[in-house]
Amino acid sequence: MSDIQLIVERLEMRGHRITRSRRRVLNAVQEQPAHFTVDDVIHSTPGVGRATVFRTIRILLDLNLVCRILLDDGALHYRMSTRGHHHHLVCVDCGQVEDFTKCDVEPLVRELAKATEYEIEAHWLEVYGRCRVCRLLKKEQVAVG
Amino acid sequence: MSDIQLIVERLEMRGHRITRSRRRVLNAVQEQPAHFTVDDVIHSTPGVGRATVFRTIRILLDLNLVCRILLDDGALHYRMSTRGHHHHLVCVDCGQVEDFTKCDVEPLVRELAKATEYEIEAHWLEVYGRCRVCRLLKKEQVAVG
DNA sequence: GTTAGCATTGAGACTAACTATCAGTAGAAC
DNA sequence: GTTCTACTGATAGTTAGTCTCAATGCTAAC
Numbered sequence: 302m303s304d305i306q307l308i309v310e311r312l313e314m315r316g317h318r319i320t321r322s323r324r325r326v327l328n329a330v331q332e333q334p335a336h337f338t339v340d341d342v343i344h345s346t347p348g349v350g351r352a353t354v355f356r357t358i359r360i361l362l363d364l365n366l367v368c369r370i371l372l373d374d375g376a377l378h379y380r381m382s383t384r385g386h387h388h389h390l391v392c393v394d395c396g397q398v399e400d401f402t403k404c405d406v407e408p409l410v411r412e413l414a415k416a417t418e419y420e421i422e423a424h425w426l427e428v429y430g431r432c433r434v435c436r437l438l439k440k441e442q443v444a445v446g
Numbered sequence: 447m448s449d450i451q452l453i454v455e456r457l458e459m460r461g462h463r464i465t466r467s468r469r470r471v472l473n474a475v476q477e478q479p480a481h482f483t484v485d486d487v488i489h490s491t492p493g494v495g496r497a498t499v500f501r502t503i504r505i506l507l508d509l510n511l512v513c514r515i516l517l518d519d520g521a522l523h524y525r526m527s528t529r530g531h532h533h534h535l536v537c538v539d540c541g542q543v544e545d546f547t548k549c550d551v552e553p554l555v556r557e558l559a560k561a562t563e564y565e566i567e568a569h570w571l572e573v574y575g576r577c578r579v580c581r582l583l584k585k586e587q588v589a590v591g
Numbered sequence: 592g593t594t595a596g597c598a599t600t601g602a603g604a605c606t607a608a609c610t611a612t613c614a615g616t617a618g619a620a621c
Numbered sequence: 622g623t624t625c626t627a628c629t630g631a632t633a634g635t636t637a638g639t640c641t642c643a644a645t646g647c648t649a650a651c
Contacts, residue, residue: 316627317627317628318617318618318619318626318627318628319618320617320618320627320628320629321617321618322628322629322630323628338607338608339608339609340607340608348630349629349630350629350630350631350632351609351630351631351632352609352610352611352629352630352631352632353628353629353630355608355609355610356610356628356629371516371570373568377608390558390562390564390566392564393567399562399564401558401562403554403557403558404554405553405554405557406551406554406571408550409548409549409550409551410573412548412550413535413546413573414575417535417544417546417577417578418577418578418581419535419537419544419575419576419577419578419581420575420576420581421535421573421574421575422538422574422575422576423518423573423574423575424571424572424573424574425516425570425571425572425573425574426551426569426570426571427569427570428555428558428566428568428569428570429566429567429568429569429570430559430564430565430566430567430568431564431565431567432562432563432564433562433563433564436563436564436565461598462598462599463598463599463646463647463648464647465598465599465600465646465647466600466646467599467600467601468599483636483637484637484638485636485637493601494600494601495600495601495602495603496601496602496603496638497600497601497602497603497638497639497640498599498600498601500637500638500639501599501600501639504638522637
């Protein structure tokens with residue numbers, strides 16, 4: 302509830318109008334499970350136009366209120382995010398996503414900048430693996446099968 | 447020439463047939479500039495079906511003879527690659543891409559594995575910045591403008 | 592060299608994920 | 622309230638890729 306209010310305030314701060322449709326999209330996004338597609342949101346907001354849902358999610362992306370997740374099969378999903386710079390650890394079996402903010406890419410980036418004479422602006426890191434539960438399940442399967 | 451021969455051999459090794467269309471796609475891919483889209487290849491191979499170009503590039507991806515590059519605008523490009531695990535440093539102004547193999551994400555990944563109990567399988571890192579030339583050009587513009 | 596089997600092909604329909612257009616609507620500032 | 626203009630929904634278009642299927646053509650066996 303107050304989360305929505307916070308988002309609304311940030312939208313207003315940027316000069317965006319708070320419309321009925323936008324509110325409905327915000328609510329739907331908040332009610333999604335961990336990560337979702339734009340299509341999921343479209344289905345949760347009957348009556349709101351496709352384009353409006355895409356537009357609203359793009360605004361949320363611009364405001365860093367939502368982030369993209371690249372799944373290992375190449376699919377792009379979305380996820381609420383109140384934090385700033387962070388990365389994702391994606392389970393390739395169950396699709397669970399964990400954020401991690403401890404991003405020690407900095408030394409690498411600095412070294413890279415020196416070696417290449419690039420002025421480095423940003424980086425994007427996704428890590429793929431198998432979560433504890435899926436790891437245990439797999440071990441069991443191997444033992445049984 | 448010999449590059450093509452090498453690729454052909456790797457395809458044969460995997461049991462893929464060497465057809466006229468595949469040869470044409472291979473040639474076209476080799477003649478592309480640093481990075482390209484599938485559409486670029488389609489235009490360079492008139493007469494070869496769209497699906498065939500996509501299929502052939504997918505095979506090259508599977509064999510790690512081609513890799514994907516995620517540009518900073520979200521577009522996905524492709525690039526010849528004979529090396530194994532590597533990452534990209536992309537210039538956000540001119541689009542130039544440099545590979546780097548020195549990937550010190552390992553310590554981070556190990557720590558992450560310990561903290562989250564994930565069994566980590568892979569990671570994907572793209573770094574964005576401004577190359578030496580574009581940096582100089584920009585500085586000049588600022589000075590003049 | 593011929594044949595047979597099956598991988599591959601090209602055309603085209605289909606899908607997913609978005610963007611563009613545009614006339615109509617409705618926030619919000621006054 | 623009025624007015625201005627951002628926003629909306631419908632819909633068409635685009636991009637990037639997959640699926641289907643009958644026809645073709647590698648390749649290996651004879």
